[in-house]
Amino acid sequence: MLTLSEVTDISGEEGNLQVKVLQHPRFVDMDKCIACGTCAEKCPKKVEDQYNAGLMKRKAIYVPYSQTVPLKYAIDKDNCIYFQKGKCRACEKFCPAGAINFEDTEKELDLKVGSVIMAPGFTSFDPSSQDTYGYAALPNVVTSLEFERILSATGPFMGHLSRPSDKSEPKKIAWFQCVGSRDMNRCDNGYCSSVCCMYAVKQTLIAKEHSDVDLDCTVFFMDMRTHGKDFDRYYEHAQEEGIRFIRSRVHSAEPGPGTDDVLVTYVDERGHQEREIFHMVVLSTGLEIDEHVVALSQRLGIELDPYHFVRSDTFHPVATSVSGIYACGAFTGPKDIPQSVMEASAAACAATQPLAVSRNTQTKTVEIPPEKDVTREPPKIGVFVCNCGINIGGVIRVPEVAEFAGTLPNVVYVEENLFTCSQDTQDKMTAVIQEQGLNRVVVAACTPRTHEELFQETLINAGLNKYLFEMANIRNHDSWVHANDPDAATQKAKDLVRMAVAKAGLLSPLHQTDLPVHQSALVVGAGVAGMTAALSLAQQGYPVHLVEKSGTFGGNALQLHRAYQGEDVSAYVKKLTDEVSAHDRITVYPESTIQGVDGFIGNFTTEIQTADTTKTIAHGVAILATGAREYKPDEYLYGTHKAVLTHSEMDHLFMNDDPRLKAAQNVVFIQCVGSRDETHPYCSKVCCTHSVESALELKRRNPDINVYVLYRDMRTYGKREDLYREARKAGILFVRYALQEKPKISDSGDQVRVVFRDPILDRELAVEADFLCLATAIVSYHDQTLAQFFKVPMDADGWFLEAHQKLRPVDFANDGVFLCGMNHYPKPLDESIAQAQAAASRALTVLAMDTINVGGVVCHIDPDLCAGCLACMNVCPYGAISEDKEKNVAEVNEALCKGCGACAATCPCEAAILMGFNNQEIYAQIKGALAA
Amino acid sequence: MNHTQQSEPIQGTVMVIGGGIAGIQSALDMANSGFYVYMVEKSPGIGGVMAQLDKTFPTNDCSM
Numbered sequence: 001m002l003t004l005s006e007v008t009d010i011s012g013e014e015g016n017l018q019v020k021v022l023q024h025p026r027f028v029d030m031d032k033c034i035a036c037g038t039c040a041e042k043c044p045k046k047v048e049d050q051y052n053a054g055l056m057k058r059k060a061i062y063v064p065y066s067q068t069v070p071l072k073y074a075i076d077k078d079n080c081i082y083f084q085k086g087k088c089r090a091c092e093k094f095c096p097a098g099a100i101n102f103e104d105t106e107k108e109l110d111l112k113v114g115s116v117i118m119a120p121g122f123t124s125f126d127p128s129s130q131d132t133y134g135y136a137a138l139p140n141v142v143t144s145l146e147f148e149r150i151l152s153a154t155g156p157f158m159g160h161l162s163r164p165s166d167k168s169e170p171k172k173i174a175w176f177q178c179v180g181s182r183d184m185n186r187c188d189n190g191y192c193s194s195v196c197c198m199y200a201v202k203q204t205l206i207a208k209e210h211s212d213v214d215l216d217c218t219v220f221f222m223d224m225r226t227h228g229k230d231f232d233r234y235y236e237h238a239q240e241e242g243i244r245f246i247r248s249r250v251h252s253a254e255p256g257p258g259t260d261d262v263l264v265t266y267v268d269e270r271g272h273q274e275r276e277i278f279h280m281v282v283l284s285t286g287l288e289i290d291e292h293v294v295a296l297s298q299r300l301g302i303e304l305d306p307y308h309f310v311r312s313d314t315f316h317p318v319a320t321s322v323s324g325i326y327a328c329g330a331f332t333g334p335k336d337i338p339q340s341v342m343e344a345s346a347a348a349c350a351a352t353q354p355l356a357v358s359r360n361t362q363t364k365t366v367e368i369p370p371e372k373d374v375t376r377e378p379p380k381i382g383v384f385v386c387n388c389g390i391n392i393g394g395v396i397r398v399p400e401v402a403e404f405a406g407t408l409p410n411v412v413y414v415e416e417n418l419f420t421c422s423q424d425t426q427d428k429m430t431a432v433i434q435e436q437g438l439n440r441v442v443v444a445a446c447t448p449r450t451h452e453e454l455f456q457e458t459l460i461n462a463g464l465n466k467y468l469f470e471m472a473n474i475r476n477h478d479s480w481v482h483a484n485d486p487d488a489a490t491q492k493a494k495d496l497v498r499m500a501v502a503k504a505g506l507l508s509p510l511h512q513t514d515l516p517v518h519q520s521a522l523v524v525g526a527g528v529a530g531m532t533a534a535l536s537l538a539q540q541g542y543p544v545h546l547v548e549k550s551g552t553f554g555g556n557a558l559q560l561h562r563a564y565q566g567e568d569v570s571a572y573v574k575k576l577t578d579e580v581s582a583h584d585r586i587t588v589y590p591e592s593t594i595q596g597v598d599g600f601i602g603n604f605t606t607e608i609q610t611a612d613t614t615k616t617i618a619h620g621v622a623i624l625a626t627g628a629r630e631y632k633p634d635e636y637l638y639g640t641h642k643a644v645l646t647h648s649e650m651d652h653l654f655m656n657d658d659p660r661l662k663a664a665q666n667v668v669f670i671q672c673v674g675s676r677d678e679t680h681p682y683c684s685k686v687c688c689t690h691s692v693e694s695a696l697e698l699k700r701r702n703p704d705i706n707v708y709v710l711y712r713d714m715r716t717y718g719k720r721e722d723l724y725r726e727a728r729k730a731g732i733l734f735v736r737y738a739l740q741e742k743p744k745i746s747d748s749g750d751q752v753r754v755v756f757r758d759p760i761l762d763r764e765l766a767v768e769a770d771f772l773c774l775a776t777a778i779v780s781y782h783d784q785t786l787a788q789f790f791k792v793p794m795d796a797d798g799w800f801l802e803a804h805q806k807l808r809p810v811d812f813a814n815d816g817v818f819l820c821g822m823n824h825y826p827k828p829l830d831e832s833i834a835q836a837q838a839a840a841s842r843a844l845t846v847l848a849m850d851t852i853n854v855g856g857v858v859c860h861i862d863p864d865l866c867a868g869c870l871a872c873m874n875v876c877p878y879g880a881i882s883e884d885k886e887k888n889v890a891e892v893n894e895a896l897c898k899g900c901g902a903c904a905a906t907c908p909c910e911a912a913i914l915m916g917f918n919n920q921e922i923y924a925q926i927k928g929a930l931a932a
Numbered sequence: 933m934n935h936t937q938q939s940e941p942i943q944g945t946v947m948v949i950g951g952g953i954a955g956i957q958s959a960l961d962m963a964n965s966g967f968y969v970y971m972v973e974k975s976p977g978i979g980g981v982m983a984q985l986d987k988t989f990p991t992n993d994c995s996m
Contacts, residue, residue, distance in 0.1 A: 005972045007949055015942040021972055051984060065984075068977030111970060114943035119955035121980050145984060152986040159986075202989050230990055292974075329954030337953060337982060344957035351946055351958075352967055358944035359966035806988055807953075845964035 002109070004074065006292075010116060010300055014324030014354050019111045025104035027075035028061070032099035035063065035071045035424040039091035039100065047079045053146040055156040055164065061091045066154065066389065071423040073099075114355040115324045117347045118302075118310075122287040122330035125180025125189065132186075133176065133283060134253045139165040140260055141253055141281045144175075144199060151206055154389050161210040163280045165260035170279035171213050174264055175200045176250050177221040181286030181334075182721055191307050192721040193286030193334040197225040200284045201235055204243045218244040218278070220266060223713040227683045228336065229805065229825040230795075232676055253281055269759060287334040300325065309333045309719065314563035315572050317834040318347040326351045333718045338809040339831065345810065345838035349536050352844075356540045359848060369463040371509075374439035379505040382413040382438040383497065384429065386420035386445035388475055393418075395479035397490045401444065404494045408501045413438060420445050426458045433462035440504040444472040444497050465509030467856065467916050472500035495932055502928030506921045512855035515895060517602035518620040519847050520544065524594060524786070527555020528573065528829060529821025529836040530625030531580045536840035538585035542847050545617050546580065547589040547608055553577045555627050556822070559648035561655050561697070563829050564689050564720055570655070589615075597622075597789040600895040601816030602852045621816050621843040622790060624800065625836065628822035631674040631777040636745045643752050644745070644772045647690050654697060662702055664770035668754045669695060670743055671711040674777035677739065682797055684826040687775035688715040692723045694773065695732045707732045708767055710743050710756055735765075745772065778826035790817050791878060799825050810839045814878075818842050857899035857916045863889045865911035872903035872912050944968060952980020 002023060009020040028039075043059035051058075051065045060079040063071060081088040082102065092100040124145045127135040135141045140163045142150070153159035163170045177200060181193040204217040224245065226235040239245065248266045251273075256263045262281045267273050289308040297304055303311045303321035310320055310327045318326050328343035329335070335343070352359075383405040387393030398416055406414045413436045417425050420443055433441065441464070443455050448471045456466035474493040482489040519542055523534045526548035534546045552558065554577060560569040580586055595607040595614065602620045630648050638644045645653075653661055669691040675684040688711065695707045709727075711734060716724040728734065735758050737743055743756040751768045758765050780798025787794050792812045793801040800819045803811040810818050820839040821832045846852070861872065861881075866889040873881040873890055880896035881903060883889075890912075892903075903912040910919060944967055948959045951973035959969045971978070982988075 001951075001971045001973070001978070003951075003973050003976050003978070006974050007947075007972055016940050017943075017947075019947055021970075026976065053984070062976075064975060064977045065979070067983070068979065070977060072976070074976035111945075111947065112943055113945045113947045113970065114967075116947045116949065117955070117958045119948060119950035119952060119958060121950055121952040121954070124981075145981075148984060148986050152984075155986070198989065202987075206987055234989060328958060329950070329952065331950075337988065340952075340954040341957045344954040345961050347954075348958045348961035348965070352962055352965060355942055355944060355946070355967065358942045360944070362944035362968040363963070363966055364968070805990055841961045841965070845961060848965040 015114050017113050017324055021109040023107040027104045028073045029099045029101050030072045032097045033072045034097050038094050042090045042094045045081050052149045066419050115351040117351050118327045119329045120293040120331050123290045125285040125288050127179050127283050130186050132252045143283050143285045147282045153391050158390050172216040172278050173280045174278040175219045175282045177284045179283040179285050191719050192717050194717040195336045196284040198231055201238045220246050220248050220250045225715045225717050227685045227715045232683050287330050314565055314567050314830040317830045318350050337806045342809050342838040343834050345841040346834040349837040349841035353539050372463045377439050379410040379440050380412045380438050381410045381440040381504050383411055383442045384420050385416050387418050392475050392479045395483050395486050395489050396493045401493045405497050410505045429458050430462040440468050442470050442500045442504050444474045446475040447473050467510040468507050470500045470504040472496040499925045499928035502924040503921045506924055510856050510915050512853040514851040515854055516851055517849050518618050520619045522619040522622045525625035526553040527627045528557045529832045531576050532833050532836035533623045533840045534586050535580055536837055538583045544586045547592050549593050551591050561651040621846050623818045623839045625821045626823045628778045628780055631779045633673050633776055646774055646776045650773045666706045666767050666769045667771045668769040669709045669773045671775045673774040680777045684778040686828050689720045691775045692727045696727055699730045709734045710737050810842055854895040858894045858897040859892045859903050860913050861890050862911045865909045867909050871906045875902045875906045951978030953982040
């Protein structure tokens, strides 16, 4: 990891690039710094803290934030008194480790790499220049990033909702959307930043949670763009919670007369001017590319679009114009976290594809210290109690809990930490375990769901079996939920620690075994996503089985005319199909279905029913790319009148150059047909852009045509906003309708009569339409059988449910199974392709291994106690238990077992034992709970 | 790929510029699929903008 570093030049060819890196001096020796913070405490120079968006001060010697990796201090030369005025050196005087080095110099590094991924991120738009919103003049007008810090427990007000001017708690807050986005007048950012609507909704709800009063939240917006998975439900929820949403671009924010309040002037939808006082205003600022990134891109020859995002085409979403350099995240266009994570994995796949022959040639293996045998030792427990900044310490009296822990049986060591999870604490913990001869460790902090693995790694580094570890969750289960009662919370923390210590004393080491990985993949579905995933894996050197239920490859893309940037879809699909069919590592199975799946990560066996035979294949990973379909509505005369079409039907007219298109005088589009309603309470994401594209195509073919788009919110997110602007310029009329007042359609001979209300004119209008194009929803196939075969969950709308919506967007909770394309959620081609490359990348992390570990926290059934009732087999959600017919007992497949404990809870004979959670351990924990 | 350059072996090392959530995910994937990764970050530590966020939808997890 090269911090404080920047790339200055890249030369050479993909596979062999020479990169020049300039590493700026840190002035602190990373090997010596113990991150004790004494230097920053003694440093006399206060500097605006960028991490806290300038709302707080830091020192000239600093760490960006307390969980920074690497957790090492750095001197900010531009603000250091010694560097600026020639004397001070207080940090050097007080540093106990002798880590300060004022002689540190800039270094130039020449590195050889095969490829480069640019993930430089974005900066938040600076609204200082927009004086109508008063950001520069009014202290209580803040940006969304500043508000994020205001809400944060590590922020300037320690998580208490306060406004900057007088630290009082605001009772009324307004959010202004599209500041620095969708705006060609006050700035040149014509694009939609894609994320601001959703984060504003989130901020309103979190602010309400933080507030002691019934906080009045108002969001001023143009179109509410909550187009992601489950986003619309969240928006609905916010409306139910009483958040006010006003459709208006705010005119101005001025000082409230005689107060620090903000006077907001806006025009409502009916055209009335309103003035309203707010205690605070949050500007939902958009995303921009930093000027340094633009300069570097220009130096490297990377082509950018006029907004400075990477110019990439729909079919190669993470490629740049320079071979060997790839891009992901906000740099390729404004996007949210899950989409950035997907693209990051996609870029990893694309960037390593040309280097596949050199896999595992330059990696290094980690030395793991030998494991100490502690089975004969009496328990020696160390307890580490975390403050989690103020998350725990702000409520629970941590020193009291730590002191109490010291009185518990078998506890020989207790320590209190500000952040137990920080890197320096981990290093110290390793040393303490070794010095004190600890053989069991208890951490009283947050949740094992996010942090258990980190602490287990520390145990491994200290030579302890990682299962000799127990966590007490005194944050989520305690300080967060009992924030108003510190006494009871402190008592509960002691109870939780007592329970954890009681259990820890009984823990025994558990072991894992290595199983070989079958280095081939199964891809289900040969649409664009499935074919992209299959081809990516094959090009990375692994055999792929590609199964498609229909006789043709290409899926929904076969119905599409053009992608949003104008690319010809059918030509691309043909090229992709040819490549897939010709690749010698891909075996295709058209007209085939999955009949059964057995096994687990690294070792799956799947039965495939082809047109004429049944085949059984072995594979290490599976990617589900089964797609979705266009909804066929039963309203608006669809199916009964020939003028009424869906998008795919209209695209067919385009592809066939149907003469009726030229003859048409009036065409109407209706958005959200079957989306955002009771049956499908989600946004189908692709239809707004599709309608705008088709509307423009109609105008191109016949400039005199009248096109009307009836919409609820135009959701042309990201760079797609340009199309929407172009459409309005081209004279296409956009008229909003409400769900309660849908357009009315009646038969009018060859045409249909469309009647709708124009909210601005407040009048009913009628159009005799030659074509009525319904922008219908994308709906799931609801393939429960496939979901059961792969043991993967589906949400209420029929979308496959990923392991984590933000951070693991293409993984399933069932290891070794991945997803991509529209079975995850409706999405346009570029996002499906990126997700397919991402799924391939995640699959590669499995395929690149020769073996996988199984065991650890799994169930074991004691055959001597088992009565053979098989109750456990029926409750096991993972199909991990089978019957040994000879001995008439149940047995567990350790590789399939996820350690959920359902069998252990069901077994009437206590024969099923969950390792690490056996009955004695649980009983001890319960006794501990009741011992107070 | 230029054929005259084949004499030089293809590198098994990659570089990621930027240590935000996207850069970190790319780096982890590549490291876990058998490549050595250099991560270049302009600030003293990684984490990017996501580390500044308080909580994220839908899990309300802190962004650490």
